[in-house]
C-alpha cells in the first residue's frame with residue numbers, strides 16, 4: 772500500500788499548485804518522484820486515477836520522472852550514488868552524508 776500514500780501526497784501537492792496558479796482543472800502534470808519513494812509505476816498510476824476522481828486532477832495526463840537517489844558527502848563535498856543503502860562516501864570514507872535527491876516529490880509542470 773506504499774503507492775497509495777504516495778498517490779495521496781502527489782494529489783495534495785497538485786491541488787495546492789493548481790490553487791496557486793488559479794487552475795480549476797488540470798489536463799497535464801509532470802512530477803519528479805524520488806526513486807526511493809516509488810516502486811511500482813503502473814500501480815501508482817492506477818491508484819492515482821482512482822483517488823483523483825472528482826478532483827481537479829481527474830482524467831489528466833500524469834507524467835512521472837524518476838529522480839535517482841544521490842548523496843553528497845559533507846567531508847569532501849563530492850556526490851555519489853549510494854549502493855545498497857550504504858551511506859559512506861566512496862571517495863573519502865566519511866559517514867557524514869546528506870541525501871541530495873531521491874526522496875522527494877517535485878511538481879515540475881502543470882497545465
Ligand SMILES: [Zn+2]
Pocket residue numbers: 844845846847848849860861862863864865
Ligand atoms: Zn567524501
